[in-house]
Amino acid sequence: MAKYLLLKHYRGGPVQHPNAVAPMDDWTPEEISEHIAFMGKVADDLRERGEFVDAQALAFEGEFVRYGGEGAAPVTDGPFAETKDVIAGWMIIDVESKERAHEAAAHLSAAPGKDGRPLHEWIEVRPFLSHPPVVE
Amino acid sequence: MFDDHLLRDLTPQVLSVLVRRGADFAAAEDAVQDALVEAVRRWDGDAPDDPKGWLVTVAWRRFLDARRSASARALREVVVHREPAPGPAEQTDDTLLLLSRCCHPALTPASAVALTLRAVGGLTTAQIARAFLVPEATMAQRISRAKRTLAGARFERPGEVRAVLRVLYLMFDQGFMIGGFTIGGSMNARGCAGERGSAGGRTGDADLAEEAIRLARQLVASVPADAEAAGLLALMLLHHARRAARTDAAGDLVPLALQDRSRWDTAMIGEGVDLLQNALARDRLGEYQIQAAIAALHDDAACAEETDWTQILEWYDELVRADPDHPVVALNRAVAVGHVDGPLAGLRLVEALDPALPRRDAVAAYLHERAGNTAEAARLYAAASRSAPSAAEMGHLLRQAARLKRLG
Numbered sequence: 001m002a003k004y005l006l007l008k009h010y011r012g013g014p015v016q017h018p019n020a021v022a023p024m025d026d027w028t029p030e031e032i033s034e035h036i037a038f039m040g041k042v043a044d045d046l047r048e049r050g051e052f053v054d055a056q057a058l059a060f061e062g063e064f065v066r067y068g069g070e071g072a073a074p075v076t077d078g079p080f081a082e083t084k085d086v087i088a089g090w091m092i093i094d095v096e097s098k099e100r101a102h103e104a105a106a107h108l109s110a111a112p113g114k115d116g117r118p119l120h121e122w123i124e125v126r127p128f129l130s131h132p133p134v135v136e
Numbered sequence: 137m138f139d140d141h142l143l144r145d146l147t148p149q150v151l152s153v154l155v156r157r158g159a160d161f162a163a164a165e166d167a168v169q170d171a172l173v174e175a176v177r178r179w180d181g182d183a184p185d186d187p188k189g190w191l192v193t194v195a196w197r198r199f200l201d202a203r204r205s206a207s208a209r210a211l212r213e214v215v216v217h218r219e220p221a222p223g224p225a226e227q228t229d230d231t232l233l234l235l236s237r238c239c240h241p242a243l244t245p246a247s248a249v250a251l252t253l254r255a256v257g258g259l260t261t262a263q264i265a266r267a268f269l270v271p272e273a274t275m276a277q278r279i280s281r282a283k284r285t286l287a288g289a290r291f292e293r294p295g296e297v298r299a300v301l302r303v304l305y306l307m308f309d310q311g312f313m314i315g316g317f318t319i320g321g322s323m324n325a326r327g328c329a330g331e332r333g334s335a336g337g338r339t340g341d342a343d344l345a346e347e348a349i350r351l352a353r354q355l356v357a358s359v360p361a362d363a364e365a366a367g368l369l370a371l372m373l374l375h376h377a378r379r380a381a382r383t384d385a386a387g388d389l390v391p392l393a394l395q396d397r398s399r400w401d402t403a404m405i406g407e408g409v410d411l412l413q414n415a416l417a418r419d420r421l422g423e424y425q426i427q428a429a430i431a432a433l434h435d436d437a438a439c440a441e442e443t444d445w446t447q448i449l450e451w452y453d454e455l456v457r458a459d460p461d462h463p464v465v466a467l468n469r470a471v472a473v474g475h476v477d478g479p480l481a482g483l484r485l486v487e488a489l490d491p492a493l494p495r496r497d498a499v500a501a502y503l504h505e506r507a508g509n510t511a512e513a514a515r516l517y518a519a520a521s522r523s524a525p526s527a528a529e530m531g532h533l534l535r536q537a538a539r540l541k542r543l544g
Contacts (some may be wrong), residue, residue, distance in 0.1 A: 021517075024534050025514065025521075025537035026538070026541065027211075028542065029535035029538050031538075032534050032535050033386055033531070033535065037386050037387070040387070057527040059525070060522040061523055
């Protein structure tokens with residue numbers, strides 16, 4: 001089994017599919033509810049398959065922070081620039097193969113959007129670095 | 137027969153007897169755990185006539201054994217010297233003593249909440265960790281650091297009731313947030329949902345809001361004359377009564393004005409109102425009684441249109457007098473002003489507040505919608521969704537923006 005991080009973005013990534021272009025407040029309230037319900041269902045499906053590890057949503061806003069030197073306050077840079085790629089949340093899964101990780105990401109990306117059509121939004125898939133094998 | 141509740145209710149009482157006799161917190165807890173194991177083994181389904189006395193005797197013996205085996209000779213002599221004459225266990229209620237210890241001002245609020253749940257609520261570390269969505273090892277460490285912070289402090293008389301009220305309030309608010317909405321305001325768009333939070337099905341999961349209510353009941357029983365303790369319990373009940381109506385079948389937040397009021401728990405509201413009236417009659421007004429009064433007025437309306445906003449505003453004015461510089465109070469008061477004097481009057485108050493104040497845009501959007509400024513309300517709801525502190529609230533605000541955009 002291998003762990004993968006599936007990242008959902010508020011913005012950033014390759015050029016979006018036409019279905020993923022409209023901002024959410026252009027959808028109907030029901031479409032927003034259905035989209036959110038779908039996310040919960042994906043997590044439930046993964047739990048059911050014994051592949052779910054964690055899921056969290058992130059606030060839209062945040063800052064960059066770094067060490068400011070001895071005795072100085074942390075240095076911050078924010079709010080994020082308009083061009084900054086902004087992560088919306090993640091799901092961590094533990095699956096048999098890379099193919100299965102891609103299948104799960106594609107399922108997540110099929111969440112319904114405007115007019116109930118699949119969003120086809122980009123999901124960033126990142127394998128965890130694992131431990132070296134016990135048997136070499 | 138005895139059930140788990142008996143042991144759970146007695147645990148903090150036994151613990152506080154040991155602590156009052158001079159045992160340090162961590163050692164006392166270990167000894168009480170040993171005594172509980174012994175009770176489950178020996179009672180065999182039947183509690184003795186004086187279960188508390190039995191537990192105190194066994195726990196105290198275990199504590200002394202542990203001390204001896206730790207060969208802490210000097211300490212032992214001190215402790216033996218303090219040991220009271222054998223006899224029935226103290227019947228005085230030690231709940232306040234233990235609560236005020238766990239809610240000691242030297243602890244951070246999060247540590248105090250965790251320690252209170254562990255030592256007084258009798259929850260396991262695993263249950264507390266799940267309730268806060270953190271790993272068990274993290275919660276174990278938080279609790280043991282809290283105990284270490286308290287290790288030096290002597291502990292013979294109860295501390296401040298106010299510190300205990302604050303911790304129980306935070307515990308309830310946390311439970312409320314995980315369950316769907318957060319306390320303290322009167323309008324739409326409050327709250328958050330952890331990923332299924334503690335409401336989800338695992339058996340043995342703790343419900344923080346219910347734990348807070350249980351502990352507040354114990355506190356009220358031990359300080360029956362304290363109007364604010366009763367006010368806090370009333371506040372909790374008056375909010376908790378609406379819980380079933382706060383989310384719809386899909387798990388989405390339902391704002392107060394749109395809730396199905398037939399799903400409110402009228403018995404719980406009745407209990408809250410009685411408690412509040414008795415507390416108010418003592419003429420020792422405080423912030424919890426005031427907040428409870430506001431909640432009671434909402435609970436009292438048969439439909440949103442019948443809400444007595446004039447009285448609610450009067451209570452907000454009291455709250456401002458009690459706590460003049462609290463921006464959240466000012467923001468919630470602006471909603472009440474919007475209902476009494478019109479949305480533009482409410483908006484003028486909102487505009488005077490710090491733009492970075494959480495939920496300011498959401499309140500402004502609500503008032504603009506009431507003023508008929510649909511486009512501006514939609515824009516503000518969308519802006520508010522970008523700074524929403526929770527996923528559930530973000531969804532709610534986005535739906536509001538979407539709804540108004542289609543009207544505009």
